[in-house]
Amino acid sequence: MSIDKETIKHVAHLARIELQPNELDKLSGELDEILGFIDKLKYLNLEQVKPASHILPINNVLREDEPHVSLTSEKALENAPSKQGNFFSVPKIIE
Amino acid sequence: MKYQTVIGLEVHLQLNTKTKAFCGCSTDFGKAPNSNVCPVCLGFPGALPVYNHQALNSAIKLALAFGCQIQEHTKFDRKNYFYPDLPKNYQISQFDLPLSRNGYLDIYSQDKPKRIGITRVHLEEDAGKLIHETGVSLVDFNRTGIPLLEIVSEPDLFSPQEAFDYLTSLKSIIEYLDVSDCDMEKGSLRCDANISLRLEGAKELGVKTELKNMNSFKGVKDALTFEVERQTLLLEANQKLVQETRLWDVEKGVTVAMRTKEGAKDYRYFPDPDLTVFIIDASIISQIKAQLPELPPEKMRRFVKEYGLTEYDAKILVSSKNDAEFSESCIRDYPGKDKKELVNWLIGPLLSEANFRKIKLHELNLNKNELISLIGFVERQDISHLSAKSVLSQLLDTGKSARDLIEEGNLKQISNAEALLEVMETVIQENAKSVSDFKAGKTNALMYLVGQVMKKSSGKANPKVVGELIRRRLTDA
Structure with a gap:
């Protein structure tokens, strides 16, 4: 499988990453290599292997429904690039 | 199309x-x-x-x-x-x-x-x-x-x-x-x-x-x-x-x-x-x-089976869990096998009172024994259905007993024919048109005359008795 530049541009847009033309070339090569590596799975005999969604053999990790101490809103907003009162503020997203 | x-x-x-x-x-x-x-x-x-x-x-x-x-x-x-x-x-x-x-x-x-x-x-x-x-x-x-x-x-x-x-x-x-x-x-x-x-x-x-x-x-x-x-x-x-x-x-x-x-x-x-x-x-x-409660469809079927309710009535009563529990405790305590009268009160006057007060049925300030006692007065024809509805309203407001409220309001129904005769005669005198309408076969006119007697007796006359009295009086004459 080979990755064309349009696909790279699309994925970059979905991830909100801006790429320079030289980066586009570099990345399409690198991603080709990565996908090529994953393609090796096709040549293995995996009949006995169950599909996994997690690398660790653990399950049902849960916490009890007990409240912890939350951050104060001052602390939560400390690093906000923009705020108004107790709110984070962002450029208006609907008109 | x-x-x-x-x-x-x-x-x-x-x-x-x-x-x-x-x-x-x-x-x-x-x-x-x-x-x-x-x-x-x-x-x-x-x-x-x-x-x-x-x-x-x-x-x-x-x-x-x-x-x-x-x-x-x-x-x-x-x-x-x-x-x-x-x-x-x-x-x-x-x-x-x-x-x-x-x-x-x-x-x-x-x-x-x-x-x-x-x-x-x-x-x-x-x-x-x-x-x-x-x-x-x-x-x-x-x-x-x-x-x-x-x-x-x-x-x-x-x-x-x-x-x-x-x-x-x-x-x-x-x-x-x-x-x-x-x-x-x-x-x-x-x-x-x-x-x-x-x-x-x-x-x-x-x-x-x-x-x-x-x-x-x-x-x-x-x-x-x-x-x-x-x-x-x-x-x-x-x-x-x-x-x-x-x-x-x-x-x-x-x-x-x-x-x-x-x-x-x-x-x-x-x-x-x-x-x-x-x-x-x-x-x-x-x-x-094992922790699942009885859910509305099962509860509805059980109400129909155990208490002889209609599906329609049961469906109304089970739609909220707390109301269903309140209703069931009333149904259990209500004497006799036939629960229809009680259920009519629950989904009729009681539900309107709750809606009027913008609360749920079970949140009404009501002792179920007082409700049952009140329905008893109506069943024995001691008070009219109309008076009973107003007693219910007062019950909810004051928390007094049904018996006291009926006595205080002097609401006992007059079922005694003699006591009603005088009022009835006045109504017949005053409403010649309705009397002739009734005689001409308009049965609705009777309802009107009964209503007039009810009005004159401040709602205390027993409408069934009054109806029967007027009908007999006008057909005999």
Whole structure:
């Protein structure tokens, strides 16, 4: 499988990453290599292997429904690039 | 041409856990903005989510109540998109291995039973709240990470009314389970609808629109009704429908197309590596199954069988859990096998009193023994039904006993013919026209004359006795 530049541009847009033309070339090569590596799975005999969604053999990790101490809103907003009162503020997203 | 409406509903339900889905932040409503937040729900790098045990139990309980198959193996996935109310830039949700599938909900619509399929019930988390002001949008992350269930119905609903009835039944069952507040105004229950029209008899579904922004069950019904009309007009004018999302504008009573983002949605779901898988085995399921309460459909059938109620009456009484319990305790204590009179009082005068006071039946300040005693007075014809209704109202206001109120109000009915004769004669004198009408065969005139006697006796005359007296007096003469 080979990755064309349009696909790279699309994925970059979905991830909100801006790429320079030289980066586009570099990345399409690198991603080709990565996908090529994953393609090796096709040549293995995996009949006995169950599909996994997690690398660790653990399950049902849960916490009890007990409240912890939350951050104060001052602390939560400390690093906000923009705020108004107790709110984070962002450029208006609907008109 | 005749069209069939096809509707599927997607309900998002906030679970009523004390803490959020993946962190210990409180889920209390109405707190100062951004005060129920922590590194996990704010999506700080390195913070690790751990799922809430109570949320999982509530979810399984709900899925079982809707007859869903619980998947033995379930996991969380990341649904990736950018929006300011989503601090991690992904929502933790479930994609290909949802908690449960293939359930159903039995509803009554226009007095007919119908089974509506439930495609899946899955776990996810809520997003934050946005407040739009001039030039900026403000973000409050208190709601971010509150555990949600998404309940997706099959496209089995064929009218806005059926959609409304589905939501009502769904809410009733969820209240029985006590897993959510189900308050649409507070946003703990939200509903989106998919709706399309197809030619009567066609198998393929038509082009659908997705409706959002309804904030009451009535809003859902109104938006769907509008959409049926809009789509019918377009189809009849041979215009092509486009698949789109439309927002309900409650003020104007119309749906408006939402501006579409370019390109199809591409959420790039993948398993969340921060959360482990869940294995829900038979022992967990049977343990939770044992906690399920008797649900409205079973309770209704039992009321019909045990107490001889009609399905119609039973359905009204079981729609709320606490009201059903209150009603059943009244029914048990009511003497005799025939409970009809009591039930008439419960779903008639008592329910109107509750509605008038804007509270639920069980919240009325009422000792059930006083209600039973009051009905006894009516049954023995000691007081009229009309007086009894006013006594009921006073009972609720004052907490006095029915007996005292009847005595204080001097409400004992006059059933004694002699005591009534004088009043009756006056009424007959004063209403010559009605008398001749009655003699001419107009039976309604009798009702009028009885009414006049009731009025003159301040409602204390026994209408049955009065009716009989007047009829005899006028036919003998």
